[in-house]
Amino acid sequence: MHDLKRIREQPEAFDRALARRGLAGQAEALLALDRRNRQAQTELQELQARRNEASREIGRLKREGGEAEPLMAEVQAIKERMAALEEETRSLEETLRQQLSGLPNVLAEDVPDGPDESANVELRSWGEKPAFDFDPKEHWELGEALGLLDFEAAARLSGARFVVMKGAVARLHRALAQFMLDLHTREHGYLEVAPPYLVRDDALYGTGQLPKFAEDQFRTTEGFWLIPTAEVPLTNLAAGQIFKESELPLRVAALTPCFRSEAGSAGRDTRGMLRQHQFEKVEMVSIVHPEQSEAEQQRMTGCAEAVLQKLGLPYRAVVLSAGDTGFGARRTYDLEVWLPGQGAYREISSCSTCGDFQARRMNGRFRPEGEKGTRFLHTLNGSGVAVGRALIAVMENYQRADGSIAVPEALAPYLGGQEVIGAHG
Structure with missing residues (x-):
């Protein structure tokens, strides 16, 4: 398995290494999946923070007799979006894992080039x-x-x-x-x-x-x-x-x-x-x-x-x-x-x-x-x-x-x- 952090930091070097095995241009597709996954995780964290904030506000409004229904509707929408994002991240992570696990090891520099x-x-x-x-x-x-x-x-x-x-x-x-x-x-x-x-x-x-x-x-x-x-x-x-x-x-x-x-x-x-x-x-x-x-x-x-x-x-x-x-x-x-x-x-x-x-x-x-x-x-x-x-x-x-x-x-x-x-x- 390859280190995704290393691919992010040195995508050109990763591509050059796998090109020696006849596999060109692997980094771009991997990093596109990685970016989508990290964006989804960031949105999840932001939604979780907003849900917690809204839940506290709902509790305060209910104690004070205020109108909580709009916030309750927002929390419900947040939960539904979070569920969709969790499924998306699971799918992206599995796709990323499968693609990484199907790629061969990087060769040592002194391995001679050649097809067979x-x-x-x-x-x-x-x-x-x-x-x-x-x-x-x-x-x-x-x-x-x-x-x-x-x-x-x-x-x-x-x-x-x-x-x-x-x-x-x-x-x-x-x-x-x-x-x-x-x-x-x-x-x-x-x-x-x-x-x-x-x-x-x-x-x-x-x-x-x-x-x-x-x-x-x-x-x-x-x-x-x-x-x-x-x-x-x-x-x-x-x-x-x-x-x-x-x-x-x-x-x-x-x-x-x-x-x-x-x-x-x-x-x-x-x-x-x-x-x-x-x-x-x-x-x-x-x-x-x-x-x-x-x-x-x-x-x-x-x-x-x-x-x-x-x-x-x-x-x-x-x-x-x-x-x-x-x-x-x-x-x-x-x-x-x-x-x-x-x-x-x-x-x-x-x-x-x-x-x-x-x-x-x-x-x-x-x-x-x-x-x-x-x-x-x-x-x-x-x-x-x-x-x-x-x-x-x-x-x-x-x-x-x-x-x-x-x-x-x-x-x-x-x-x-x-x-x-x-x-x-």
């Missing part, structure tokens, strides 16, 4: 791409040949974009998730949280999925939403709260299933596990003092990179362009892991700073030391990392000529020392 992912800028790369003396296969070819990935069974159960994992691949998937969660909680200082997987409208509104992206979500018949990412419940731990400055930063992490309708992605990544309706992810969320948010994004991205480095997976880090940055983010760093089967880098983690955008939507605040007033928090979120995509990357980077898969050294303790996954698990 083609304008993303590589920041660094890590690791050597594996060299094979055979043609590397994609993960789904490996998994099906081993009998450990079953897409046909999943289709019978649930339809497209699901998978049944079996045996050693299922254990490898579980090991990856536990490895990531242990790394972030034991070495990176995140507090492990086990949040609900079903949330109310307010939670999705707070992080920016509602109202604009309802079609991307799954909703139950009881009105709950299945979480698209643990960012939603974790960030909403700050909703309606006032933190002490000494309680910041709050760093939390969770391993959860994630559910996405993948609206608009028809025909994209239809084979394999890259884009599914249900997947698991380890999510990191930081709730911080505004002065800490820039450094926190660098720290969070480093935590996600540590996962890939310990797994020995080559990757590159990119900063997303204006046209590719998500709705609630000011800036996003993506980590893209190398997939030999595809011969391409694919996104495996996004680490975003949101400034006070989400905190305003969910009214999350803190009280600075020695001050009476409160300020909005800053929030950040990052994948640490997507478990299914890490599984894909391990399978493809550690594949062998005979179709077996070597187990990364970091995962051996989670697999009882198993070094290779073969056809029999």
Whole structure:
């Protein structure tokens, strides 16, 4: 959510900022609604003062036996006008709220301009791409040949974009998730949280999925939403709260299933596990003092990179362009892991700073030391990392000529020392 006061003070700057996202001339319409609303509120205050004055005068006239009917008629007219104005202000405030809530966050100044992912800028790369003396296969070819990935069974159960994992691949998937969660909680200082997987409208509104992206979500018949990412419940731990400055930063992490309708992605990544309706992810969320948010994004991205480095997976880090940055983010760093089967880098983690955008939507605040007033928090979120995509990357980077898969050294303790996954698990 945007600060209306800031828009009033700097409408040109607001328009320039949103023009970078392809949204021009937003301030004028917002400020016109704001002026009408403030005019109606001013008239309400004036009418209330006149009604109170007239009511006192009516009381005096009645005590003294004077003629009170004209004033009584005026008070009645004032009440009717006030009722109409109250309805008008409610309508204007709701319209203003809806329009503001549908506008994306203002980008950080250093975000590169550009219409889409083609304008993303590589920041660094890590690791050597594996060299094979055979043609590397994609993960789904490996998994099906081993009998450990079953897409046909999943289709019978649930339809497209699901998978049944079996045996050693299922254990490898579980090991990856536990490895990531242990790394972030034991070495990176995140507090492990086990949040609900079903949330109310307010939670999705707070992080920016509602109202604009309802079609991307799954909703139950009881009105709950299945979480698209643990960012939603974790960030909403700050909703309606006032933190002490000494309680910041709050760093939390969770391993959860994630559910996405993948609206608009028809025909994209239809084979394999890259884009599914249900997947698991380890999510990191930081709730911080505004002065800490820039450094926190660098720290969070480093935590996600540590996962890939310990797994020995080559990757590159990119900063997303204006046209590719998500709705609630000011800036996003993506980590893209190398997939030999595809011969391409694919996104495996996004680490975003949101400034006070989400905190305003969910009214999350803190009280600075020695001050009476409160300020909005800053929030950040990052994948640490997507478990299914890490599984894909391990399978493809550690594949062998005979179709077996070597187990990364970091995962051996989670697999009882198993070094290779073969056809029999």
